[in-house]
Amino acid sequence: MTSKREPIGVIGTGYVGLVTAAGFAELGNDVYCIDIDVAKIDGLKQGVIPIWEPGLAELVEKHRDRLHFSTDLADALEHARLLFVAVGTPPTYSGDADLSAVHSVVASMPASDRHALVMKSTVPVGTGETIKRAFEETGKPGFRYVSCPEFLKEGTAVPDFLEPDRVVVGDDGDWAGDAVVDLYAPLDAPLVRTDIASAEMVKLASNAFLATKISFINEIANVCEETGADVTEVARGMGLDDRIGPKFLQAGIGFGGSCFPKDVSALKQLAGNSGYHFQLLNAVIEVNELQKRRVIGKLHKYLGELPGRRIALLGLAFKPNTDDMREASSLVLSARLQAAGAEVAVYDPVAEDEARDLIHGVRFAADALDCVRDADAVVLVTEWDEFKALDWAQAAEAMAGTLVIDGRNALDPAAVRAAGLVYEGVGRTPG
Numbered sequence: 178m179t180s181k182r183e184p185i186g187v188i189g190t191g192y193v194g195l196v197t198a199a200g201f202a203e204l205g206n207d208v209y210c211i212d213i214d215v216a217k218i219d220g221l222k223q224g225v226i227p228i229w230e231p232g233l234a235e236l237v238e239k240h241r242d243r244l245h246f247s248t249d250l251a252d253a254l255e256h257a258r259l260l261f262v263a264v265g266t267p268p269t270y271s272g273d274a275d276l277s278a279v280h281s282v283v284a285s286m287p288a289s290d291r292h293a294l295v296m297k298s299t300v301p302v303g304t305g306e307t308i309k310r311a312f313e314e315t316g317k318p319g320f321r322y323v324s325c326p327e328f329l330k331e332g333t334a335v336p337d338f339l340e341p342d343r344v345v346v347g348d349d350g351d352w353a354g355d356a357v358v359d360l361y362a363p364l365d366a367p368l369v370r371t372d373i374a375s376a377e378m379v380k381l382a383s384n385a386f387l388a389t390k391i392s393f394i395n396e397i398a399n400v401c402e403e404t405g406a407d408v409t410e411v412a413r414g415m416g417l418d419d420r421i422g423p424k425f426l427q428a429g430i431g432f433g434g435s436c437f438p439k440d441v442s443a444l445k446q447l448a449g450n451s452g453y454h455f456q457l458l459n460a461v462i463e464v465n466e467l468q469k470r471r472v473i474g475k476l477h478k479y480l481g482e483l484p485g486r487r488i489a490l491l492g493l494a495f496k497p498n499t500d501d502m503r504e505a506s507s508l509v510l511s512a513r514l515q516a517a518g519a520e521v522a523v524y525d526p527v528a529e530d531e532a533r534d535l536i537h538g539v540r541f542a543a544d545a546l547d548c549v550r551d552a553d554a555v556v557l558v559t560e561w562d563e564f565k566a567l568d569w570a571q572a573a574e575a576m577a578g579t580l581v582i583d584g585r586n587a588l589d590p591a592a593v594r595a596a597g598l599v600y601e602g603v604g605r606t607p608g
């Protein structure tokens with residue numbers, strides 16, 4: 178890649194912003210990264226990566242000369258005309274997206290005919306219109322706006338950036354949209370160039386659909402438990418149908434993370450605010466909530482009352498290969514178990530630091546075997562590879578009881594049972 182590629186700005190250096198910045202640096206762009214978090218920027222300047230994401234530290238290190246970190250927006254405005262926005266849009270109490278960080282970025286833009294905001298943050302449909310109107314009303318009519326939603330997955334974010342399934346660009350057909358299309362051209366991904374509102378909706382609808390697929394297979398799993406079918410066999414049989422596909426058909430204890438829960442809820446609220454009652458999404462959310470709690474029911478089934486029982490939770494992050502604890506099932510489970518009087522031990526290979534701020538009153542174990550020591554039951558919450566490879570004979574020796582609840586259907590039931598333990602998955606036939 179050569180110096181012909183234009184410098185860009187990235188505002189917000191979290192999971193999306195930092196991966197986007199490093200990804201474009203890999204494509205040859207100089208990237209001016211801005212964040213309001215002084216400690217984060219100080220750390221990044223010294224090569225400290227604030228998140229755990231495979232391959233990211235290496236990529237940032239490789240392109241240290243192209244990546245410029247600052248808390249001063251002027252640095253990005255001076256060098257770049259395209260300013261990617263990757264600030265958080267967490268849920269409010271009502272379930273709507275909290276756009277305060279986005280609006281604060283918009284308000285800090287100067288009047289300019291040379292710049293464009295490129296929205297990577299996930300925002301409700303109509304946000305682009307509102308921002309364009311704000312530019313008009315505040316004397317900045319020349320500021321351009323492009324919607325470019327992000328689809329990367331934590332855990333595989335770097336390869337997802339470099340080999341995306343598609344690039345979606347929503348714009349008004351001006352220079353800014355063309356420039357964003359050019360930026361992504363080397364990736365050779367299918368391009369969906371459309372209007373701004375449709376681009377915004379592609380993102381929300383995609384996440385809502387994937388969440389629906391998960392809640393659907395979880396309900397099938399629950400019916401399997403009642404009827405003697407095995408959901409892993411059912412999912413295999415369904416997934417071979419081209420029209421269905423095998424992905425997101427893994428039954429378990431529900432989805433979490435920084436995107437699905439909030440984006441499903443934001444779409445439901447968006448629909449409601451526009452006068453449409455999105456019935457399906459209500460069910461998707463409710464099924465997901467209940468799914469986590471079914472673990473408690475299973476523990477009761479085998480152990481009776483839970484006061485004084487020792488329960489080991491393997492995995493805390495919302496999914497493997499990330500340290501992200503946002504909306505992780507472990508948060509609900511650890512709280513529910515403690516409320517029921519159980520003593521809880523937890524272990525995660527990378528998310529412990531994040532978890533310590535969020536989960537209290539539990540024992541943070543040093544490793545998986547230490548976690549299951551003296552446990553009456555073990556619950557697999559996050560399917561890290563190291564748990565799949567656990568020596569169950571050793572685990573059985575360390576445990577006080579025999580129950581293993583596989584909340585992700587990720588373990589080999591035969592290996593668990595061979596160790597003399599009782600295996601209980603989600604929607605799987607009892608042994």
Ligand SMILES: NC(=O)c1ccc[n+]([C@@H]2O[C@H](COP(=O)([O-])OP(=O)(O)OC[C@H]3O[C@@H](n4cnc5c(N)ncnc54)[C@H](O)[C@@H]3O)[C@@H](O)[C@H]2O)c1
Pocket residue numbers: 188189190191192193194211212213214217263264265266278281282297298299300327328329330331435436
């Ligand atoms: N995490 C994902 O997997 C993912 C995937 C696709 C889309 N998204 C969307 O991308 C957006 C960012 O998500 P994330 O997970 O990267 O969030 P994050 O919380 O990891 O990072 C957001 C960053 O923005 C910074 N910030 C906040 N206000 C700012 C401001 N005014 N100026 C400069 N920086 C500011 C924060 O300090 C933080 O570093 C969200 O809208 C999210 O829905 C996330």
